[in-house]
Structure formats: C-alpha cells, structure tokens
Amino acid sequence: MIIGLYVATTFLIFFVSIKSYYYYIDANFLRVVRFKKIFKYPYSDILWLDESKGEKNGTVTFVLKTGHIVYLISDNEGLVYKAVLENSKNLLPKEEIIHRFPGIKL
Secondary structure (H helix, E strand, C coil): CHHHHHHHHHHHHHHHHHHCEEEEECCCEEEEEECCEEEEEEHHHEEEECHHHHHHHCCEEEEECCCCEEEECCCCCCHHHHHHHHHCCCCCCHHHHHHHCCCCCC
C-alpha cells in the first residue's frame, strides 16, 4: 500500500513538472518557463554550448558570460538546441571557457 502510494505520487509529480516546463524561442533570447518562473537567456550572453550532448539526446547545456552553467531538459525535436546554436554569435572553445572560469566543471 505504501509503495503504491509512493509510486503514484512520484508519477503525479513527474507529470506535473513535465507539463509546466516549456520554452519560448525568440529572435534575441530564449525564455524558459518552469512552473511560474520565467528565465530569460539572451543569446549574446551564451559563451559555450555543449554540442556533444545536444546532438545526441537534445539536452542543452551552456555557459553564460557570468560563469553560470545552465542545464535544460531535452525537447523531442531538438528545437531549443538548434535555436541556441544558430543564434549564439559569441561561442568560444571549451579550453577558453575553462581558462576564463576555472571553477566550473564541464
């Protein structure tokens, strides 16, 4: 009984979190909506994009000019990855990102 309740609760939380997580792809920035919070990531602030993970499974990982790493769950068509790759003009190689931000792990 307790295990069944736990499994049902887990699936309910998973379903609600997936349905309340979506993206808006604009010309100048990417908006990510998580529950009721809206995060804006201007393409000009993105310095590095993990192309290996993006091509394989659509998961988008990028580093902002502040040194923060952003992980976004994949979308089925890979539209977010393609939009970030096409619109980000300030992309740097991985070595330069590690040199500029030595505290982050890529």
